[in-house]
Amino acid sequence: MIAVLKPGVSGEQSAKLIEWFEEQGVKVHVSNGEFQTVLGLIGDTSRIDAELVESLDIIESVKRISEPYKKANRKFHPEDTIVEAGGVKFGGGNFAIIAGPCSVETPEQITYVAQRVKESGAAMLRGGAFKPRTSPYDFQGLHEKGIELLLEAKRQTGLPIVTEIMNAEHLPLFEEVDLIQVGARNMQNFELLKALGKTNKPILLKRGLANTLKEFLMSAEYIMAGGNENVILCERGIRSFDPATRNVLDLASVPLLHEMTHLPIVVDPSHATGIARLVEPMSLAAVAGGADGLIIEVHNDPQHAWSDGAQSLTPDQFDVVSKKVRKIQAALA
């Protein structure tokens, strides 16, 4: 249930109302917007008399929320949430590009790519240290060493870093990571989501290979329910019957998610298509469709990449994409 307060209600009046709601056994989520305050009631609201609430003179309107996601729901929080990671903002009109290799390989590779993508306008550096590979015989990532190399690249370039976590027990290794990625395969690893909910780290939550938008938002809800509301969603394509592309980029999800949730939405055209030459057109389409950011795989030598070379751009190709993205943004502004 949400209760929208009339403009001009004092802090004391709203505190009294919140206390009264809490006495009835629900938790109250307060969204202080520029124009109005929205109180989101979480828990068993069946005992709350909506008509009685509506009759109070400080209340503008009362609505029951039927969707199972509450904290992630736009109705709970009408204004866009801005998530900040390492000083970079996503959402509410803020747009940023994350770029870097699929996997961290060597000190030279990650630092070189970091420098190049920074020069081309990337705001954050990505690189996998723990890699979720389909085959146990494929490169699994450099683990702790990979995070150290990312931190070294961060020291040298100033770019904040994004890397994937696969196991909550590894959290101590992520202390200096600016944005923790939950990969598609772990979108419904509920224990991992709960552990991340207890941290105050920004989380980049990728959509599962075969998950609905509702399931996607329920996973965000798991993190938010623990108290961590710094969640950025990432559309990275979903499985279809057609092997022509690695996945199918569900771009309609971007404007649809913007209606359903206040959280920022980033698009990953690299994993969505699996084909480097499709990354540029899909990046531009994502920006035109309202994405709050992009995450793009860039490698110094895609042909010899230890993972995902076929979808990786060279730094020169990334430079072109980054410039064209700015043009689309300027055209839309």
Ligand code: PEP
């Ligand atoms: C990745 O970002 O390298 C990755 C493994 O992505 P996804 O979880 O979307 O497949």
Ligand code: MN
């Ligand atoms: Mn990859």
